[in-house]
Amino acid sequence: xxxRAQGAFGDWSALPVRERADIMRRAAELMEHDCAELSGxxxxxxxxxxxxxVADVREAVDFCRYYAEQAELLLNxxxxxxxxxxxxxxxxxxxxxxxxxxxxICAALVTGNTVLAKPAEQTTLTGLRVMQIFHxxxxxxxxxxxxxxxxxxxxxxxxxxRRVAAVMFTGSTAVxxxxxxxxxxxxxxxxxxxxxxxxxxxxVVDSTALLEKVVDDVIASGxxxxxxxxxxxxxxxxxxEIAESLIAMLVGAMLxxxxxxxxxxxxxxxxxxxxxxxxxxxxxxxxxxxxxxLLYGCDLGDETGSGHYFAPALYxxxxxxxxxxxxxGPIVHLIRYRADELHTLPGIINxx
Numbered sequence: 051x052x053x054r055a056q057g058a059f060g061d062w063s064a065l066p067v068r069e070r071a072d073i074m075r076r077a078a079e080l081m082e083h084d085c086a087e088l089s090g091x092x093x094x095x096x097x098x099x100x101x102x103x104v105a106d107v108r109e110a111v112d113f114c115r116y117y118a119e120q121a122e123l124l125l126n127x128x129x130x131x132x133x134x135x136x137x138x139x140x141x142x143x144x145x146x147x148x149x150x151x152x153x154x155i156c157a158a159l160v161t162g163n164t165v166l167a168k169p170a171e172q173t174t175l176t177g178l179r180v181m182q183i184f185h186x187x188x189x190x191x192x193x194x195x196x197x198x199x200x201x202x203x204x205x206x207x208x209x210x211x212r213r214v215a216a217v218m219f220t221g222s223t224a225v226x227x228x229x230x231x232x233x234x235x236x237x238x239x240x241x242x243x244x245x246x247x248x249x250x251x252x253x254v255v256d257s258t259a260l261l262e263k264v265v266d267d268v269i270a271s272g273x274x275x276x277x278x279x280x281x282x283x284x285x286x287x288x289x290x291e292i293a294e295s296l297i298a299m300l301v302g303a304m305l306x307x308x309x310x311x312x313x314x315x316x317x318x319x320x321x322x323x324x325x326x327x328x329x330x331x332x333x334x335x336x337x338x339x340x341x342x343x344l345l346y347g348c349d350l351g352d353e354t355g356s357g358h359y360f361a362p363a364l365y366x367x368x369x370x371x372x373x374x375x376x377x378x379g380p381i382v383h384l385i386r387y388r389a390d391e392l393h394t395l396p397g398i399i400n401x402x
């Protein structure tokens with residue numbers, strides 16, 4: 051695959067930027083046309099709800115058009131096209147199997163690189179369907195190739211290969227560090243790593259906030275996609291004067307959440323991606339029995355008996371140290387603060 055991608059690099063990188071950008075725009079049009087089908091793949095493989103699946107596809111469409119325009123803007127500003135690097139390895143996650151997969155591929159392709167694309171094991175079919183769309187749009191098969199299977203053997207085989215000129219990765223911080231070390235150990239020029247990893251995303255709510263709006267945002271950020279996205283809310287800092295009122299409203303909103311089959315349009319929260327991820331959330335719930343206080347946990351209905359479901363939960367913590375790492379699921383951790391502590395919160399959050 052690497053040799054084939056390297057062989058295709060010359061012709062693809064020589065193609066005018068505007069022609070490559072037009073191919074990306076055609077891919078966007080095809081994705082819009084096939085939105086229902088792509089959404090179905092997201093529901094089937096990733097367990098995303100209908101709403102979240104459609105949003106995933108729409109974000110992928112935006113990526114195609116955005117990167118096409120950015121490549122042309124760079125050309126217009128400098129008069130010269132962006133310099134491609136060569137063969138780019140793209141490793142994407144399962145939680146945005148269309149959007150992130152597309153964004154990595156499109157950014158690399160439109161700037162003249164050839165791509166080896168590694169979709170997540172859990173969403174292989176979705177990744178292959180997206181690649182078919184790029185090929186239909188005009189990307190030659192040798193320019194965009196797929197790598198299927200577990201991530202570890204792919205990394206062991208390709209990361210030491212000096213023909214891989216750059217790596218794009220979205221996933222855990224631990225894996226990103228492994229990739230960085232592997233690239234650093236290679237001889238010759240350093241291959242760049244573009245990595246998006248996890249973190250403790252926080253919301254700070256002071257006494258001036260409109261609580262109805264806060265509740266909408268907490269529910270959307272903390273529980274949509276079953277909390278399985280790197281932008282999901284993990285820590286909710288609330289000024290102590292309004293904490294009880296906000297908690298009461300949040301619990302009321304959580305009572306309305308429907309957890310179940312993602313194929314049902316009425317479902318708000320679908321399943322966890324797999325048994326391993328579910329077990330991790332269950333371990334965290336056990337840890338929270340002593341490290342925190344459960345304010346409310348949703349009930350799982352009868353339709354969740356088959357599948358990997360975890361009930362959305364709201365916990366209260368005394369301080370941020372009780373949450374040592376990101377918990378990738380529908381769990382929000384609330385911490386109260388005094389008004390005179392507000393100025394210290396950015397530093398506390400950034401320290402994570």
